[in-house]
Amino acid sequence: xxxxxxxxxxxxxxxxxxARRTRRAGRVPAVLYGHGTDPQHISLPGHELMLxxxxxxxxxxxxxxxxxxxxxxxxDVQRDPVKGFLEHIDLLLVxxxxxxxxxxxxxxxxxxxPGGQVAQTEVEISVEAEAxxxxxxxxxxxxxxxxxxxxxxxDLRLPSGAMLAAGEDVLILQITDASVSAEREEAxxxxxxxxxxxxxxxxxxxx
Numbered sequence: 001x002x003x004x005x006x007x008x009x010x011x012x013x014x015x016x017x018x019a020r021r022t023r024r025a026g027r028v029p030a031v032l033y034g035h036g037t038d039p040q041h042i043s044l045p046g047h048e049l050m051l052x053x054x055x056x057x058x059x060x061x062x063x064x065x066x067x068x069x070x071x072x073x074x075x076d077v078q079r080d081p082v083k084g085f086l087e088h089i090d091l092l093l094v095x096x097x098x099x100x101x102x103x104x105x106x107x108x109x110x111x112x113x114p115g116g117q118v119a120q121t122e123v124e125i126s127v128e129a130e131a132x133x134x135x136x137x138x139x140x141x142x143x144x145x146x147x148x149x150x151x152x153x154x155d156l157r158l159p160s161g162a163m164l165a166a167g168e169d170v171l172i173l174q175i176t177d178a179s180v181s182a183e184r185e186e187a188x189x190x191x192x193x194x195x196x197x198x199x200x201x202x203x204x205x206x207x
Contacts, residue, residue, distance in 0.1 A: 003132070004052040008032075008042040008064045019088070028086045032062060032072055034093030040065065046086055053077060053086075057102045057134045060091065073100065073131065094131035101128050101165045104135060106156075106172065110143030117178040118142060125153060126166040135159035140172065150174040 011022065011029060019029045027043040042062070052058050053074060063069045072091035080087055094100055103124040112118050125138055138156055145151070154168035 003059045003061060004048075004055075005061045005063060005069075006044055006048055006052065008044055008062050010066075011041040011043050014041070023085070023087070028089060030089045030091055032065075032070065032091045032093060034072075035095075037093065044089070049089070050086060056105055056136055059094075059132060059134070062091070071095065071131065073102070073134075096130075096132050098131045099128055100131045100134070101126060102134055103127075104162075105137045107137045107139050108142055108173075109139050110141045112142055112175060113144070113146060115178055116145075116147045116175045118173055119176050120173040122153075122170060122172045125156060125164070125170075125172070127158060127162045128165045129162045133161055135162055138162075142173075142175070145175045147175050147177050 008030070009027070011018070013021070022029050022043050023046070026046050028046050028049050030042050030044050032040040032042055042065070044062075052060060057073060060072045060074070061069055062072050071094050073094055074089055075092045076090040077086065078088040079085065092100075103126050105124055106120075106122065108118065108120070127135075127138070129135065135158075138158060140151065140156060142151075151172045151174070152168065153164060153166045153170040153172060156164070156172065158164060
């Protein structure tokens with residue numbers, strides 16, 4: 001897994017105004033907690049943090065802390081809903097050898113069978129792994145899956161060292177008949193169009 005070193009600075013001011021000033025300085029407000037310790041309020045360099053977070057479950061080595069460098073995992077990342085910039089991040093302290101539960105993205109590989117269509121209900125899966133050896137993703141090969149077949153959580157081939165933390169019978173995806181799906185969509189669109197037409201008929205003429 002990817003491990004990134006990043007320098008922290010202590011935060012002594014709090015509130016929305018202080019957070020805005022921190023972000024204007026190119027840094028992101030953060031809280032570091034875990035292992036029964038008091039939360040540490042810090043700020044991190046915005047550009048470096050944004051690059052690090054491109055890797056799912058990236059392991060961060062937080063430097064510049066009073067007690068020395070610590071390992072942490074991102075737990076809650078808040079972004080501006082419009083512009084997308086980082087507003088705040090919660091970090092969970094971890095130790096080497098410690099087991100943690102994380103969500104891994106499910107990456108589909110292979111081609112769907114001719115005439116088939118993938119109906120994916122889960123794009124992530126919860127697993128338990130060693131904090132410093134968290135896989136980046138879980139690969140699911142869909143080649144060879146026939147129409148009407150299903151893949152459950154227990155059917156996934158997890159990376160070495162990872163154990164399933166989600167329910168075994170969670171539905172990940174199924175292969176549906178593409179022609180049947182298309183017919184259903186056309187029928188739904190036709191019904192919607194008919195409903196709109198009926199509403200229009202009852203409207204009074206414009207003056």
